[in-house]
Amino acid sequence: MEITEGDVRHLEALAALRLDAPARERMRGQLQRILDYVDQLNAIDITGVPPTYHVIESSNVLRPDEVQPSLSNDAVLGNAPDAQRGFYRVPRFVGETEEPA
Amino acid sequence: MNPVTLSIAEQGRLLRAGEISPLDLVEASLARIAALNPQLHSVTQVFAGEARARARQLAAQPPGGPLWGIPWLAKDVLATRLGRTTCGSKLLEDFRSPYDATVVERLEQAGAVLIGKTNMDEFAMGSSTENSAFGPTRNPWNPDCVPGGSSGGATAAVAADLAAFALGTDTGGSIRQPAAFCGIVGLKPTYGRVSRSGLVAFASSLDQIGPCTKTVEDAALVLAAIAGEDRRDSTCLRQPVPSFDAALAAGLRGLRVGVPRDFVARGLDPAAAEDFAAVLDALRAAGATLVDITLQRAPACIAVYYIVATAEASANLSRFDGIRYTRRAAGARDVAAVYEQSRTQGFGDEVKRRILLGTYVLSSGYYDAYYLRAQKIRTLIRRDFEQAFAVCDVITMPTAPGPAFKFGERTADPLQMYLSDVFTVPANLAGLPAISIPTRVAAGLPLGVQFYAPPLGEPVLLRAARGLETVLEFERLGLRGAA
Secondary structure (H helix, E strand, O other): OOOOHHHHHHHHHHHOOOOOHHHHHHHHHHHHHHHHHHHHHHHOOOOOOOOOOOOOOOOOOOOOOOOOOOOOHHHHHOOOOOEEOOEEOOOOOOOOOOOOO | OOHHHOOHHHHHHHHHOOOOOHHHHHHHHHHHHHHHHHHHOOEEEEOHHHHHHHHHHHHOOOOOOOOOOOEEEEEOOEOOOOOOOOOOOHHHOOOOOOOOOHHHHHHHHOOOEEEEEEOOOHHHOOOOOOOOOOOOOOEOOEOOEOOOOOOHHHHHHHHOOOOOEEEEEEOOOOOHHHHHHHOOEEEEOOOOOEOOOOEOOOOOOOOEEEEEEOOHHHHHHHHHHHEOOOOOOOOOOOOOOOOOHHHHHOOOOOOEEEEOHHHHHOOOOHHHHHHHHHHHHHHHHOOOEEEEOOOOOHHHHHHHHHHHHHHHHHHHHHHOOOOOOOOOOOOOOOHHHHHHHHHHHHOOHHHHHHHHHHHHHHOOOOOHHHHHHHHHHHHHHHHHHHHHOOOOOEEEEEOOOOOOOEOOOOOOOHHHHHHOOOOOHHHHHHOOOEEEEEEEEEOOEEEEEEEEOOOOOHHHHHHHHHHHHHHHOOOOOOOOOOO
């Protein structure tokens, strides 16, 4: 599969990352080389083979549904870069791109 | 005799005999870290005050089990309430975990004393510890060489006797390969044998926590303390943890050892090839039976791994968004910009590469061609092992294609770096337990060999490793120049 500069830009958008032009070109070449290597898998016959979703097969592991202590709100928010009154504080994201009516 | 150079078992005997105290051991480790770590950079945080306080507290109680009073180090991808949990990343530079990983809790209950945290490739992605945002770790055998990775800080620390043991994590060989490069023992348990609660996830279907130790016996002692069911990890297996004592004493006689000769013959450097031949001779001489086996799809494992692991990583690392954890890019005007700029500034190159590759193999139109195909081949790989274990008890192969390499040698070509995991990755893909033990020193650098066992085959794995360790008599590094 041929990886283009546009493909890398698309991946950046999906992954919420941004590369500058030289880094993007370097990344394109590296991804290309890795995907070329991975193409060897096309030679393996997988007809009728189920995928592995869990290596050690066990199903429906259940435990009693008992209330246990959990982390406090303060402990969880302790690492937030910005928190206020028990909530994460984030930039405004509602209506910011809408033109006034 | 400086007690830091001893194994867990030896330190434990002195502790229980009252010849040394937990505080003596903590002070000896702290002095050793102060003397050697500036050069090695294997330990990134030291908990001197807390460790001394804990040692005094223990000394006021009667001696406990085998890990009671033993200082240890945690790879910095394991959540600890003490200090920070950085995962070797700028993005988590100031992250303080509000809870301890299950393994950390269990070692605390066993009386072990956490003295610090060790360096690693960022988010455990790498084979050399060169991807740490806080600078590389040096190999204690040769400071021009990498310690391996991603648990290179943990294995270098144990090789240099900074502590008797460390916990590392192994997603594609990240305990075993650096253990081999540093001349120590590294064990990756069966997938699900040890709880992953509090292990910051890289690839959830492959990650396992395991011990980095000086001896096979010590690996068994640590595994016994950390393994077993945990209500905080639903993938953690419920099977009881057996005693490993009988297995450790059983020896090699009568053990059937599978040798995947075709697979191993590909791409071993001459020193490693010679060493592996010598290991096979030693196994045979000690009474093991060598059985030729074929692992037909083993050569495909690296390709499968870099699809599965990066796919899972791209999903797991989406949680680092600049909203919940420590670093947020300054000046971002909207939420999308917060995400993008925080991640772009926070992640290093290798992490970005793997996120992008994982995003690609999961993206619309490519999912079947890459991810689904890889998961099907993973089934074939597991079947290859099932067939092999029908005719042998354990499988042996080298840990790495050669000894530790020089800094910078493989950073320019990520694929070349990935290929150094060729012999370790199959165990993770199949969920099998595997161990690396040191064999001998060639040109000043240690080499290692692995055993693989069937799922939950830790007893026979430890039996094989202990048996070979006994006949090889590997001489540990024994660095001098420190109190």
